[in-house]
Amino acid sequence: MTRTHRPLTTLTLVLALSIFSVLTPSYAETSKPSFQMPDLREHAAGSDRKIAFFNLMIPLIEKANDEIQNDREWLLHMRDQPKWTTGSRKRLASICNDYGLSCKNEQSVKWSSLLSRVDTVPIQLVLIQAVEESGWGTSRFAREGNNLFGMRCFGNSCGLEQIGTGSGYQSFDTVYDGIEAYMRNLNTHRAYEKLRDRRAALRDKDKNVNALALIPSLQNYSIRGDAYLAALQSLLSTNAPLIEEMRVQDSDDPA
Template sequence: MKKYLLGIFLCMYLLSYSNILDQGKNTIIITQAKDLQKVKNKGKKQVFIETLIPVIDKIKSAINKEREYVESLLEKENLEEKEKEYLEEMYSKYNVKTSKIDDLLNKMIIPPTSFILAQASLESGWGRSKVAIEGNNLFGMRSTLKDPVRAVKVGAKDFYKKYESLEDSVEDYIMTLSRHKSYVHLRGGINSGKDSIELVKLLGNYSEVKNVYEQRLTQIIKKNDLQKHD
């Protein structure tokens, strides 16, 4: 009977902590930034990195599949109706104003993992900022909604986007870099194969403190050896 009760207790314990695996080795499964606070040891940066890498890989894989399909359409003289519809959907998604497939491909960027990790860590304080904890917002993305329920309010008048998950935050960040005209030079750098440290110089006005921002990102990339994840 004691063994039976012990077994039940053990199962309940494991279920209640199913989002945290092998804490001693700093390997945890997290979908919400608020759960990063559960990591109290010195490995919190590593946990942040290990949490985001599979998220980034998943989104990159999806973009790669889209790119491959779009590239395959370049080789066709006549497109089927469903292929034309797919292209129209992609033109809209990536905010492409022309009907040129090359213009679409130029916007379907896949930033280096180290670049994404560096910005996420700097903008969110390794997942511990207010906008991260309350909104899963890892990149300081502003919100046009002036609603403290649907956005995170900081100070008297600043509002930041809220996301359902960390994955949503990363996906919106990549799409912002892909769509917005401010990042045309960054997209050019990514498409030409520049590494993350070179790309930092092409971020333009992502931050109001441009030079300081570039220095901090470069330091984060180097100090944490993030390029090994590219």
């Protein structure tokens, strides 16, 4: 594939190399990516900043989805098993707890409900929401709190305060922690039940689960309502070709 991008700046290359190094198999098996959000304002607005942002986010989103997919495939395998070990029951209970469900044992599991939650989020959807909510990673909440998805919190001394409003935004130790929290939010919060139902329906019909299909289910993500959905659709239309090109580039990199 012919590349038409302008040369990456030094900071972008450092970001890409650091991300790649933390996602090698030996590291991924023992720990999570631990870096924080860099200041992408050092990149000129436009293609340079877009490339830097996607270089940063794509490997992390893919890793988070891989973790979810591993649990999903295990559940699909175990669902029809007649015998469960103590270890398997403990893993089931842990997964159910992580996704806001109670599973006393394998006989009590509501499999359709559990599997509708333990499922991946299309990478394009994650990226365009991060773009919309964080201004290509340049918002204060992204830079200071690794929160690229506008996730709020409530209570005294909660997260990062939005000056002049009395409300706050969640703060995370790492960019990866923020991505995991965002995916867990979509996969568990009652506000996004329509998204989970839509995704499950597409799975049942063996249809492609993609950003375009799920965007209409995010009406509750923002008080902007239809205007928010239109903004996401516009971002998707504008950036989908670059996202796919960079995903191919990332997958072609030597392991």
